[in-house]
Amino acid sequence: AGLKALEAFEEGYWGQKYPAIAQSWRRNWEHVVPFFAFPEGVRRIIYTTNAIEALNSKRRRAVRSRGHFPGDEAAMKLLYLVLNNAAEQWKRAPREWVEAKTQFAVIFGERFFN
Known part of the structure; x- marks a missing residue:
């Protein structure tokens, strides 16, 4: 097919x-x-780029709003803060993760750790 x-x-x-x-x-x-x-829900969780796109969007927004930086260190500090803030927001798993975990447990058995 x-x-x-x-x-x-x-x-x-x-x-x-x-x-x-x-x-x-x-x-x-x-x-x-x-x-x-894999079922469609599992495929969606495996190859989605939504998280990557959202992170890049946050990074671009932060850099664009500042305009320019006095030096490389200032830019690196801003990117660190953006990434740190984004990591704190990743506490909740995507909706499809429950279905994916179930399928992985069936397929991979004892090799899959929850």
């Missing part, structure tokens, strides 16, 4: 416009396919 979807993508508008995407998926197919064995 995955290969059929990839072929449909290649033949479609976006595949024709950006052929490098399908080529990349084909080159790395053996690394992509194992993800499809």
